[in-house]
Amino acid sequence: MILPTTSRLSRALLLGLLVAAPCVGVATEAGGGHQLYFSGAFVRTVPGEEWSIRITGRVPSLSGCYLLVHDAKGNVRHEQAIAQGDYEDNPLEIRIPKSERAEDLRCVIIGQQEDVMGVNLPLTTLAYEVYGGKHFGKRSADILYFRPEGPNAELAIWGSAGSVKVLKEGRLLLEAKPETAKRKSPVAFHFTPGELYQLDTSHTFYFGMSHVAYLAFEPGRLFQPDPALASAPWWQSPPHAANAEP
């Protein structure tokens, strides 16, 4: 989870209760070229396999940012400060110990928007990795994928100061356009649970949904994480890590 800068955003993190759904993952190399401002990276581990978080890109804030990984009970499995720096050519590899069973985890990056967006996605070496939340930000024209689940087959979608388009297999289903530059104008999207949809956000920076959604840049990475993750009180775990050395 990447912490948003508004309270509404953070509240959103606690409300996500989507049902996990099995799907086929595609293992690709972490640290690709995608960038997104999001609330949390949800991943599914493979039993007995070590995996890594790979920080590439750039963390511009002088304070750096902070990374932690927690499970569905809120136990923090890993945490560390990430120093300010350019990681494009010098990726930071963070090895996470293997676990005996497959489990869903959430990676949280605490930092300013530009720090979060500076880290390239995918974040991990795991096959399944989605970006959860209700509020997002993105500059690039990359298409996002999502596979919404029930129980309500309706989702309001909005873009801020620009439009958001929902497509299915390249076909435009709806376009959410704000009435004014400042106002969001959510548009109801009636979806079929489990179907794959595309999200074109190339005309907006901030966009969001009325319910927690899980997005990916590749459809093969989509999965429905353990719903307990979204509300797991990880912040109640005593912190252990120190600041990163500059």
Next chain:
Amino acid sequence: MILCILIPALLFLAPLACSGETFRQYPFPWDAHEQVETRRGGVLSIEREIFERGDRSGCFAIGYLSEGPRETNDLEAHWQVRFGAKTIASGKETMEQGMVVVDFSLQGLAEGGYEVKASLVRGAETIWEEKKNFILRADGEPPSAQKGRIPLVLPAGVPPTSEGYPLTFGVPFPKGGLADLSKIRLVDARGEPVAAQFTVRGYWGSGVNADIRWLGVDFQSPEAGAWWPQRQETPYFLEYGEAHPSVLPAGRLQIRQEKEGVYVDTGRLRFKVPSRRFNLFDEVFLDGRKVLAQGGEGGAYLIDHEGATYRAANDVEPLLTVEEEGPLRVVIRVEGWYVKDGTSGETQSFRLPTDRLCKFVTRVEAYAGLSWVRVLHQWINTSDSFKVRFQDVGVSLVHAGIHEVEFGVEGAPPIKCLVEEGGVCLLQHRHHQFEVHTHGERPVIEGEKSDGSVMAIDQMGQTVTISHRETWQRFPKELEVLPDRLTLHVWPVHGRDHPEIDSYARDRYHQHWFSHQGRVLNLTFPWQSLLTVFRFADSPSIDIYKPGGTAMGGIHASAMGTAITSDFMVHFGEKTEAEATRKAVAAFQARPTALAEPSWTAASGALGPIHPYDPESFSLYEQAAQDAIFGMWKLQDYTEEYGMYLYRGWHHGIYEGEGHWSPYRLYSAGHHYEPYLPWLYFARSGDPGYAGIGQPTIRHVTDLGIIRYNDPAYEHREYFSQQGRLPGSTRHSNGFVLWGGDHAALGHPTCYGGIMLAYYLTGDLSLKEVVNQWKHTLLEDRGNPEIPKAIRNRPGRDNNNGLGELIDLYQLTYDPRLLLLMEPWVERMKENLYTWGRGVPNTLFFRRTPEIRNRLVEAARERQHGRDISLHGAFNFHSPEAVFSLAGGLDTTGGFDAAALAECDIARYLRDAATFSDPMTKSRPAHSIADRYLYLPYLLKSGTRLAGEGGALQVLPLGTWSKEGRPSRVIVEEEEDGDLVLTLKGRLRSQEARVEVVRPDGILAHHENLAPEPNLNRSIRIPKDGQTGAYIIDLWLRGDSDLLLLPLTNLPKEVYPVTRWSQAVPSTYYVGAPNASGGRLEFAGGSGALSLHAETDGRLLGKHPLHGEAPLSVPFPSGGVRLTAGGRWVFSGDARPLILSCSPAAFFMPDEQVLTFRPKGATP
């Protein structure tokens, strides 16, 4: 000879290009093209909207707010002043310099309304024209005495010294009081003149003939007793109004400025402050003997985390100025850079490598006849604190041959050691722990609190002593002595960690241990602290209005622009005179000061219409103020808020009890004008405890809460608003550490008025320097890209506090550019009166804007009539007290004050006072103290008219007839037949209020319904009726809305039987008899605080924060009880009524049948 006098006088009048001789115009340089206002075009600003005779002079300014530079080059300003139909003055002046100022004397002007018309003309075209009015009135402030005697008080006295102790302080004067420094002198209690130095710190007006508003006074005092708390002895007086020859000190201070530095001779001490290679001072002679020759290794230095050393003495071109100079005291200021050893200091970066790292501003103060100097050394951090750390920061005095040392300890004998090759040091590593050790060895001695002094003794028996103020409070600190030097380590070179402390525990995390322990000073805020805040807040939100958001402000805080001020004495002496040195050190640490007797200060008007400390008239309010402000301070002691980056900020948020502060808006620089508060209360009371709070608070704000430096190349931005730094701008409360978060140069978070007041009272030039830096930014750095976000001119609290600051700054400097700057701020205040800081008071009492005055009074009246609305934004959730205390003072009809006091509800004052005095329970938001108590002195000023000077406020205890059918009963005893006169004064809101008077024979003598009246002030006369004995006066009133002042009648015996009563304001009563069996006084419950004192000796019998049904029972003493009830209601129990009276003299015990008498059909 006559010609010699006339010619300069004529030259002075030469600028009178205008037709009236009263008026003088001149161009003033200001390139006003870089605007933060959206407004463009011409501006006319008149200094005040109402002038009074005492102002002596006035001015107006004409400016042009342009889109680009030099747009005014071809403009000409035309102006004329009209009185009625007649133009009395006019003029024109080129606008080449940007603005035109017209001064005028009030002496030649008649009372009445004036119109000023200004226009800007380009060629034949008038491009802008505006008219504004001002009034000159004869009334207003009464003329001040031109001659008088002001008692001076020494709040905490002066400790004994062998040489006397120098006192530097400020005394306010009323308008008309003092205009000429030759007409003032200091005398002792016998009337003997005392050598003194006088400095003008502020004037009442902008003209050359303006009276002095704040006078700086220096003199030296021998041992003297403390004035506080007895408040009786005034050992010195200022006599003003007559010219007297100067009295010079025995050992006169002399200075000589040469190219190589300033040579100072105090009479005992001679030294040089070098203008190049500044090492504090050099070539020091004591009584003719050389005692110090430092060379280039002495003075201020620092070591970065890579081990490179930077010295002030390496700066080849520091800026040296003599700031103040007189027969008793001189202040020499030196500003420069710490320059790396072996470099020329040419390259500068905020990261390593750099030749220059951090700035210093050092003031050396020397005093006539004394063998010591005060050093006020400021280390200003110019580095990127995310990348640069410090191993050592200090000030050294190089002195060969040291072989003994003595460390002073608070409350214990000094520690004496021999100095061997490795040296010896005292490390104050916690606020209550120090250790003395020799290098590389375990501590040889441990103790609690260093007194900050170290005396080095050389083989010749000479001593050099450093005594640093607030050493344990500002830990970590180290005092180190080597055979060839002694060093005050501002950051210790031998610092240590405290693994035994859980820095992130609930009662620790606010102490910012990251900046107070370890070998290396690392000002990077720890992520662990943020995560701790998430845990305490049970929320990971980093919204700026959530605890985690403010902690993120800390994460993104850069310490560039912070300062650490070290205030220390350097004393030179002989080992044989060590006791005298110790006394001088003790006196320095005691920080003795003086001030004018508080009633003089209050009456001067320099602080606005305030009432001085007056426990005789307003015991409850005064006690509440003391409890709240000192309670807050003690709470911070309890929560151990010590350390060089912590001592002592104000909290904004809530104390949760048991040592835990709520993490939301943890600290605050001046968000609710807190730094003003202790100085206001010090000036109006003389209680040295307030100065004890004010000193560290104002130092903390000016060191850490105000940005002292910026490097424009530094890419850092703070977390939420993405602001960088703006020199002189004040941090908000969103940064968790004081140097974090957003900032404002004008807006609601600032408190420059507090800094100015502290400067006026103390003469501390380092405070004035901060104000000047802010002023420079406002007036001369307006193109700075940080300006638009730092000038918060939204209508409401941002605008209004900003205007208050501008008016205070104008009164300090009378820079006419500020008039143009403040004009739009005045207009915006008219839209919204949201009272914050000193905005509305300053506008009312300096500019005297009638529109604002009228709206404020109107708003208060509306509220008084029960219309609970926010008129013109005047009422806000923070402080209705502000509005009523100001409106009460402005109202001229009388009776309004009672309502003001009632609205301001002492219960709220008391609640603050009570909740901040118990460290185990949850308190209210800390800012509420400033919100309320900032205006209390205004409120009491209004209240004195109500209660009468010296009179106590007592209100009728109101029975709860609406619930129980019982009226409020007053019983009076008439011993001789005569007229009975009821005086009903106060406020009635009830629609069904009623009064009945029953004679001793049971006959109804008078009854009438009373109409609602906010300013009730009427009499009811019951004529002489042939009766004597007890009259019963029953009043049907509502406790939550009505208020009647006591006594009610003209008879000397008057009592109020009650069992359950309510009161709109707190009150005090005498209780002459017990109400419970066993001779006890009992209460069943109530709201708010209740205290019981024995009437005869004032002994406290019981004090209780009555909440609900909590009972209180005390033995009833002979002589009766003084009862003070602060809450809305009190329930004494149903068994027997409590008989209250205003005083013992008014008390009598009525017969049982009178108490229980029910007139037939009398109940409405």
